[in-house]
Every structure is written in structure tokens, then in C-alpha cells.
Amino acid sequence: MYSYKIIIKKLLKRNISISIAESFTGGLLSSKFTSVAGISNIFNMGLITYSNKSKSSLLKISKNDLKKYGAVSHQTASLMVTNLQKLTKSKLCISTTGIAGPSGGTKLKPVGLIYFGIKYRNKTIVSEKKFKGSRLQIQQKTVKAIFTTLEKLI
Helix, strand or coil: CCCHHHHHHHHHHCCCCEEEEECCCCCHHHHHHHCCCCHHHCEEEEEECCCHHHHHHHHCCCHHHHHHHCCCCHHHHHHHHHHHHHHHCCCEEEEEEECCCCCCCCCCCCCCEEEEEEEECCEEEEEEEECCCCHHHHHHHHHHHHHHHHHHHC
């Protein structure tokens, strides 16, 4: 079982700067980081880029890419995290995009489909997951999956 506090303290000890761009998690991931004392030493930025307009204006994702791939896609999660790192110069950048429900899903992109991106130095990981549960449960499972991935990466 992961402990987000242990992972965050490891990031603090190693002085690894962090920036986050969240969509459907709406700040839940950033709040986990900011709940740990001393995080201001490494936490650079937390953006909630919920709309396509904010993904385009803040993260410089082209409207054509958003239209072609959709906001909930491997490509968008990758562009979010890559462009966030260009913007912030943080050593560790994380992005989330998905469909938390209870509505908004389609046959191709059902409720519970999520993507997260992690860019650590020059390595980029984009993960696709399908979670079941309530809106909050899907958001919480995503945050847990991110910390589980960070535990292996850091």
C-alpha cells in the first residue's frame, strides 16, 4: 500500500520540483501534495485546466489536436504534461484527464476512462486506466494510481 506522504517527503528530500495540470480531478491531486508541510519548497504550480479553452490557452494544446484526439486521450495527457514542463521547468510534471461521470461517457470513451501523464526529467509516462465507481471514487482511484506510479519512478 502506498503512502502519498512518504512519496512526497522523498520528493522534498531530493528537492524535486513539481507542477501539476489537472482536468477531471479538479485539484484533488494538488491538494494531496499541498497537505504536506514544507511542500512550498518544491511545489511550483497546480493548474486546473478543466475546459478545452484552458488546455489551449494555458497549456498551448492546439484546438486541432483537441478536436482530433479529444480532451480525454493519451495524446492530450501527453501534450498536457509535456507543455507543462516547458512552461514551468519543473523536474516532475503530472497531468490528468478523464471522464469521472456519472454522465458524459460514450461507447468509445466510457465513464471511468482516465489518462494521466508523468514527465520526470526526460522520461514521459502516459497511463490509461478504466475505473468503476462514483465520480469521487474515480477521481480518488486516479490519484492513488499516480502515487503508485511515482513510488516506482522516484
